[in-house]
Amino acid sequence: MVFLLIALLVVAVLHAYVWKRLVLDVARTPRFRKAGTIALAVLAVLLVAALVLPRRIGIDAARWIVWPGYLWFAVLFYLFVVLLVLEIPRLVANRWPKAKATDESRRLFLARGAAVVAAVAAPATVGAGMVSALSAPDVKRFTVPIRRLDPSFAGFRIAVVSDIHLGPILGRAHTERLVRMINETQPDLVAMVGDLADGTVEELGHAAEPLRDLVSREGTFFVTGNHEYYSGHQQWITELERLGLHYLRNTRTPITRAGKTFDLAGITDVTGKQFDDGPDVVGALRGRDETTPAVLLAHQPVQVTDAARAGVDLQLSGHTHGGQLYPFHHVVGLAQPAVSGLSKVDDTWLYVTNGAGFWGPPVRVGAAPDITVLELASAPIIR
Structure with missing residues (x-):
């Protein structure tokens, strides 16, 4: 209201x-x-x-x-x-x-x-x-050096997609195109960082169904964005899990290769506080082996402040749409530590995708939609 x-x-x-x-x-x-x-x-x-x-x-x-x-x-x-x-x-x-x-x-x-x-x-x-x-999203590629990452994970590819915003304008064909484009990048893991839909499962579940066809070695993991809470987040969580996606609700899971691991964690969106479902990055990382890296899925870039304090190595976010309508990105920058792309907050890398859809007007000026493939690289610890 x-x-x-x-x-x-x-x-x-x-x-x-x-x-x-x-x-x-x-x-x-x-x-x-x-x-x-x-x-x-x-x-x-x-x-x-x-x-x-x-x-x-x-x-x-x-x-x-x-x-x-x-x-x-x-x-x-x-x-x-x-x-x-x-x-x-x-x-x-x-x-x-x-x-x-x-x-x-x-x-x-x-x-x-x-x-x-x-x-x-x-x-x-x-x-x-x-x-x-309305055109196909750009496919962006970045290499991110991660401290403590075991060399066996060198070249590990994470496909990041966010802000798909299924709704009255974007429907099933939009999802099918995204799934096809993500699969073509041959990722090791897919990270969906919130704002899938602007409507209920009853209205848009059919449009989301192609997500079951996402293919990666480790699977697809997702967290809630603010729009999930406007659209019935519990129903969407249940539906996405039914489609084979893995929900990270203030928790983590080990990703293993050649006997070595890094932690993949996810937290709820800050809007969840209004629904008794607030984010807890400390709880998500509690008890982990701090000699291994941690990658965090968090819808809003502003959550990187807590992530940096908790020792997260890389946070993946969306929410900003890259500003969507230039010069609105200047306003977005007042509320978020980053609007688009790769940056660093203390020792934590932050990647913010422009998102693959749009909210409101089917218009993007100076902020084309994107899907991003982040390739992890091991980096020495500088003392």
């Missing part, structure tokens, strides 16, 4: 600003202003309906409203961004010394010029972003 109220407030502010710049500032007749106001009001209702209706009337029934509603959300966002950027040149031009008789005409010319630029740039950006979001 709090999230919904914040979202509605943001929607209201964006529409008010866009109405001011695209209707009030450029219209000189009551008829045009009325038409523009009605059009924006209808689009605002459409957007709110896209946010609310899937949970009220079901995903299948809401598909017809979700596509146009979320696409307008993306166009609205980029109208806001472009118009905001144009505020600076407009302000400078409006203050430039000119005869007073021309002030009003100049302001109107600048307002209409900004409106035209925004009206062209925003839909063009959203169109390119749709192509990115």
